[in-house]
Amino acid sequence: MFNVLRAFKSSMCEVLLFCLLAAVPALAQPPHLVIRDDHGGPLEAQLSRVETLRQEGRAVAIPEGRCLSACTLYLGLEETCVGKAAIFGFHGPTTQFGTIALPQAEFERLSALMARRYPEPLREWFLLSARFHTITYRYVTGEELIRLGVAECPDQID
Structure with a gap:
C-alpha cells in the first residue's frame, strides 16, 4: 500500500x-517589447540593450508614437515591427553637447557602427543622408520604413 x-x-x-x-x-x-515615445539616449547604452535583446531573440514592436535618436537602433533587430503612424527621428553621431561636432574620424567610426545595426536599404540611406543631420532629426514615418522592408506590426500588440 x-x-x-x-x-x-x-x-x-x-x-x-x-x-x-x-x-x-x-x-x-511578454511576446513583444513595446516601444512608444522613446527619445533615445547614449549610443553605447542603446547598443548594449539592443545586443541583449538580439541574444534573447526578443521581438520589439514600435506601433505608434515617436522613436528618436538611438531608439532607431531597434530597427536592426530581426523581430522588430513598426506601425504606419509611428514617427522615427534619425540623426548622425554627435557629442554629448549636440552642437559641438565630432572629429571626422570619430564621426565616421560611429556612423559605421550605427549603420551596421540597420537593415538594408535603411543602412545605405542612413549613411548617404540621415547621418549628416546632427542638429535636427531626419523624420521618417513607419509607413516609409515598411516600404523599405521593415516589418509592419499586426493590429493587436501584446
Whole structure:
C-alpha cells in the first residue's frame, strides 16, 4: 500500500513540476517589447540593450508614437515591427553637447557602427543622408520604413 502511495505522490510531483516549468517562459516576458515615445539616449547604452535583446531573440514592436535618436537602433533587430503612424527621428553621431561636432574620424567610426545595426536599404540611406543631420532629426514615418522592408506590426500588440 505504501509503495502505491509513494509512486502516486512521485508521479503527481513530476506532473506538477512539468506544468510549472512549461508556464515559466510564458510568464517571464511578454511576446513583444513595446516601444512608444522613446527619445533615445547614449549610443553605447542603446547598443548594449539592443545586443541583449538580439541574444534573447526578443521581438520589439514600435506601433505608434515617436522613436528618436538611438531608439532607431531597434530597427536592426530581426523581430522588430513598426506601425504606419509611428514617427522615427534619425540623426548622425554627435557629442554629448549636440552642437559641438565630432572629429571626422570619430564621426565616421560611429556612423559605421550605427549603420551596421540597420537593415538594408535603411543602412545605405542612413549613411548617404540621415547621418549628416546632427542638429535636427531626419523624420521618417513607419509607413516609409515598411516600404523599405521593415516589418509592419499586426493590429493587436501584446
